Amino acid sequence: MLQRSKHKALLEGLIEWIIRICGISAVVFVFAIFLFVFWQGKGLIFSGDFDFWKFLTTKEWYPASESNPRYGVYALITGTISVTVLAMVIAVPFGLGAALFISEFCSPKLKETLKIVIELLAAIPSVVWGFIGLTIMNQLIMELFGAPIGLTVLNGAIILALMSVPIIVSIGEDALQAVPDSYREAGIGLGVTRWQMVYKVLLPAAKNGLLAAVLLGVGRAIGETMAVLMATGHAVHIPFDAEFPFLHGLDSVRTLTATIAAELGETARDSSHYQVLFIIGILLFTITFAVNLAADLIVKGIKGK
Amino acid sequence: MVAQRAKLNIDGLKVSYGSKQVIHGINFDIQPNEIFGVIGPAQSGKTSMLRVINRTIDFTANAHVEGTVKMEGQNILHVKDVYEYRRRIGMVAPLPVGLPLTIYDNVAFAPRSFGMKGKNELNELVQRCLEQAALWDEVKDRLDTLGTMLSGGQQQRLTIARALSHQPEVLCLDEFSIAIDPVTTMKIEDVLKELRNEMTIILVTNLVQQARRLADRTMFLLNGNLVEVDSTEKMFSGNAKETKTNEFVSGAFG
Amino acid sequence: MTEPVNNAMRFTETRIGRNCQLTEKIAKFVFLLMTLTMVLPLLLIVGFLFYKAWPALSIDFVLELPKNGMRAGGIWPAFLGTLYLVLISLVIAAPIGVMAAIYLNEYAKENWFTRIINLAVINLAGVPSIVHALFGLGAFVLAAGLGRSVLAASLTLAVMTLPVIIASTKEALSAVPMTFRQASWNMGVSRWQTIRGIVMPNSISGILTGIILQVSRAAGETAPIMFTGVVFYKAVEKGDLLAYGLLDQCMALAMHLYTISTQVPGVPDAVPFATAVLLLGVVLLVNALSIGLRIYLRTHRKW
Numbered sequence: 001m002l003q004r005s006k007h008k009a010l011l012e013g014l015i016e017w018i019i020r021i022c023g024i025s026a027v028v029f030v031f032a033i034f035l036f037v038f039w040q041g042k043g044l045i046f047s048g049d050f051d052f053w054k055f056l057t058t059k060e061w062y063p064a065s066e067s068n069p070r071y072g073v074y075a076l077i078t079g080t081i082s083v084t085v086l087a088m089v090i091a092v093p094f095g096l097g098a099a100l101f102i103s104e105f106c107s108p109k110l111k112e113t114l115k116i117v118i119e120l121l122a123a124i125p126s127v128v129w130g131f132i133g134l135t136i137m138n139q140l141i142m143e144l145f146g147a148p149i150g151l152t153v154l155n156g157a158i159i160l161a162l163m164s165v166p167i168i169v170s171i172g173e174d175a176l177q178a179v180p181d182s183y184r185e186a187g188i189g190l191g192v193t194r195w196q197m198v199y200k201v202l203l204p205a206a207k208n209g210l211l212a213a214v215l216l217g218v219g220r221a222i223g224e225t226m227a228v229l230m231a232t233g234h235a236v237h238i239p240f241d242a243e244f245p246f247l248h249g250l251d252s253v254r255t256l257t258a259t260i261a262a263e264l265g266e267t268a269r270d271s272s273h274y275q276v277l278f279i280i281g282i283l284l285f286t287i288t289f290a291v292n293l294a295a296d297l298i299v300k301g302i303k304g305k
Numbered sequence: 306m307v308a309q310r311a312k313l314n315i316d317g318l319k320v321s322y323g324s325k326q327v328i329h330g331i332n333f334d335i336q337p338n339e340i341f342g343v344i345g346p347a348q349s350g351k352t353s354m355l356r357v358i359n360r361t362i363d364f365t366a367n368a369h370v371e372g373t374v375k376m377e378g379q380n381i382l383h384v385k386d387v388y389e390y391r392r393r394i395g396m397v398a399p400l401p402v403g404l405p406l407t408i409y410d411n412v413a414f415a416p417r418s419f420g421m422k423g424k425n426e427l428n429e430l431v432q433r434c435l436e437q438a439a440l441w442d443e444v445k446d447r448l449d450t451l452g453t454m455l456s457g458g459q460q461q462r463l464t465i466a467r468a469l470s471h472q473p474e475v476l477c478l479d480e481f482s483i484a485i486d487p488v489t490t491m492k493i494e495d496v497l498k499e500l501r502n503e504m505t506i507i508l509v510t511n512l513v514q515q516a517r518r519l520a521d522r523t524m525f526l527l528n529g530n531l532v533e534v535d536s537t538e539k540m541f542s543g544n545a546k547e548t549k550t551n552e553f554v555s556g557a558f559g
Numbered sequence: 560m561t562e563p564v565n566n567a568m569r570f571t572e573t574r575i576g577r578n579c580q581l582t583e584k585i586a587k588f589v590f591l592l593m594t595l596t597m598v599l600p601l602l603l604i605v606g607f608l609f610y611k612a613w614p615a616l617s618i619d620f621v622l623e624l625p626k627n628g629m630r631a632g633g634i635w636p637a638f639l640g641t642l643y644l645v646l647i648s649l650v651i652a653a654p655i656g657v658m659a660a661i662y663l664n665e666y667a668k669e670n671w672f673t674r675i676i677n678l679a680v681i682n683l684a685g686v687p688s689i690v691h692a693l694f695g696l697g698a699f700v701l702a703a704g705l706g707r708s709v710l711a712a713s714l715t716l717a718v719m720t721l722p723v724i725i726a727s728t729k730e731a732l733s734a735v736p737m738t739f740r741q742a743s744w745n746m747g748v749s750r751w752q753t754i755r756g757i758v759m760p761n762s763i764s765g766i767l768t769g770i771i772l773q774v775s776r777a778a779g780e781t782a783p784i785m786f787t788g789v790v791f792y793k794a795v796e797k798g799d800l801l802a803y804g805l806l807d808q809c810m811a812l813a814m815h816l817y818t819i820s821t822q823v824p825g826v827p828d829a830v831p832f833a834t835a836v837l838l839l840g841v842v843l844l845v846n847a848l849s850i851g852l853r854i855y856l857r858t859h860r861k862w
């Protein structure tokens with residue numbers, strides 16, 4: 001009878017423990033990120049000089065001022081929102097349209113090629129996108145719209161749209177594929193055309209997954225740093241106002257992410273400026289956490305059915 | 306039958322998955338070197354019983370087992386090294402499975418995992434197991450083919466060879482013939498008749514006639530209850546103690 | 560899938576039927592157009608990048624050091640730095656990620672705790688790159704005392720690539736059918752031996768695909784390395800492969816592209832375009848490798 005040596009059993013036990021520890025690593029890191037970022041910014045939060053409400057709602061961003069530092073990120077928030085919203089307005093219809101095309105209307109060979117192209121699109125580094133915004137898009141916008149500078153909301157939005165589309169397409173396509181073929185067959189059995197079947201049967205069935213795809217695209221857009229840093233200009237400015245078209249795409253703005261990237265290098269460690277940038281980091285972390293949580297709950301909602 | 310001489314002694318076995326109870330307290334013995342048949346309609350608890358015996362029921366999260374299962378006096382439900390115990394039980398599942406390894410490696414996998422290294426030793430073991438499983442002649446020239454490329458009947462025999470590779474004392478077969486052709490089934494039945502000399506065999510089957518052909522004693526399980534256990538001759542004679550048994554073996558239900 | 564619809568169309572030769580067919584064709588055309596609107600700009604952009612980069616592209620560009628304040632010469636230190644960062648971060652992230660995925664797919668029970676771990680993986684994947692930079696700064700540069708260094712930057716990149724390695728490894732593991740594991744357990748082979756002997760050898764290609772994909776991500780990210788160890792300029796020897804120590808600071812391609820396109824005035828166009836093309840080339844090449852591996856996988860199935 002072959003025996004299992006005590007030695008081997010112990011070694012295996014050890015390996016299994018290491019596996020378990022690695023298993024919880026993701027949880028550990030999520031907590032760690034929150035903790036360490038918070039830690040660097042805590043001085044300012046607890047100093048009594050910091051009013052969180054004022055932080056969120058005022059638009060005066062003068063953190064480096066010697067005499068009167070003000071930490072209002074409202075304009076930066078609108079910067080992020082404007083670029084994200086405009087990007088989604090472009091990306092969502094095109095992304096969902098492409099997802100529909102790949103999933104329902106195209107031949108298997110073309111499908112293969114398109115999926116590869118989308119994957120390659122997704123692989124392009126954000127700094128290269130930023131560079132494209134800085135050079136190609138910049139020129140294009142200046143020529144097409146006669147704008148004085150091309151580093152604007154529109155520039156950032158187009159770049160972000162191209163960056164978010166792959167996520168929307170791939171997860172959207174997954175969502176459409178997850179709808180059982182029996183739905184499609186039922187639709188076609190009733191004699192409707194492919195498009196009618198898609199519109200009346202498929203889209204309603206896949207709407208949760210498609211919504212999750214869009215949310216994840218939004219999360220991506222909100223969190224993007226380098227591309228918007230290089231493409232949207234450097235103005236702390238609110239691009240919304242009561243005049244049509246309400247969102248002025250040709251204004252320059254600055255997003256939350258870009259602000260941290262642009263200013264951190266110039267701050268002295270542990271200065272108030274330094275700390276407020278970490279606080280913005282916490283804000284970003286919380287926002288993307290919420291968006292991702294929402295997307296996950298929606299996806300779990302469909303799986304639970 | 307004296308309880309001590311029994312190979313397996315099951316007493317008051319109850320099994321439930323969550324709130325659903327599938328075995329309601331059964332008691333029986335299995336003698337060494339016999340072929341013990343277990344018949345009964347679907348959902349009778351036959352597979353669950355086997356999974357208790359080889360302790361793979363441990364892998365089902367909501368399974369709850371009560372009672373005692375003793376192998377030669379030792380309660381195997383509380384054994385210290387489960388892996389070592391499982392080696393003493395061979396299991397053949399209903400659907401044939403070839404591991405994605407060469408045929409040679411399929412059979413050598415278990416012994417290698419337990420430390421057997423010698424080339425000659427392994428060669429000998431692989432050949433012996435494949436011969437015993439009536440598969441050697443068909444594959445001896447292509448031992449490096451992938452196990453997943455074999456036919457269903459060949460894969461089932463490969464499973465038997467794998468089971469034999471760790472020298473079990475008890476061989477369990479769970480409806481082994483449902484997915485294979487009649488010719489292979491006959492081959493395997495002959496194999497089992499040979500193997501009985503070396504080990505105890507528990508044959509769970511939905512083919513009543515198969516039990517009649519092979520088993521020394523047969524047990525009839527119905528909806529998790531033990532209806533009757535007796536010599537096969539008696540069970541199939543039409544004059545078994547319980548009416549239900551007579552009805553089942555004559556095909557009145559099932 | 561197209562056949563049933565075409566047959567149905569033979570029976571729709573009414574006015575309503577023809578309208579339906581028309582809508583169908585329009586819909587298909589519109590969606591095709593939408594897809595092309597993404598694909599074509601990509602091709603145009605890449606083409607344009609190449610065109611502008613052409614004057615500066617050469618082997619020397621890769622091997623030489625930057626001269627004249629980055630305005631001429633090559634990008635060797637940046638290229639080398641990227642190599643270091645990618646390798647070190649993967650050496651750290653891959654084992655942890657693979658083992659975490661093994662835990663999740665092979666050991667974890669279905670309970671609230673496992674749900675939390677899965678949630679954490681998804682959320683970790685969604686953390687903005689600049690927040691990773693802040694984390695790296697706070698945790699590795701400061702708290703761990705590594706200072707701005709190759710090691711700190713690599714660790715930051717490792718945390719960033721970890722969740723995707725976990726997710727893709729988990730997918731590769733779950734593609735191995737349960738029946739294989741059960742057949743192995745039936746023989747008394749332990750859980751870990753089953754994983755090592757059957758599950759992993761049959762999912763290794765899928766695991767590798769996922770890891771390779773993260774190579775391109777680690778090579779392309781700028782924010783996480785900006786404040787944790789990568790600098791504007793570091794002197795090294797031309798073509799020297801061992802130039803950086805773990806606690807040294809280094810240059811990197813992604814960072815280099817950022818600085819020469821935004822911080823240095825008077826750079827001739829070809830230089831940043833060439834850097835962009837090189838970075839893009841590295842990234843796309845690695846991705847193509849991963850895609851190729853996947854296709855190879857599919858044609859060499861063992862079951």
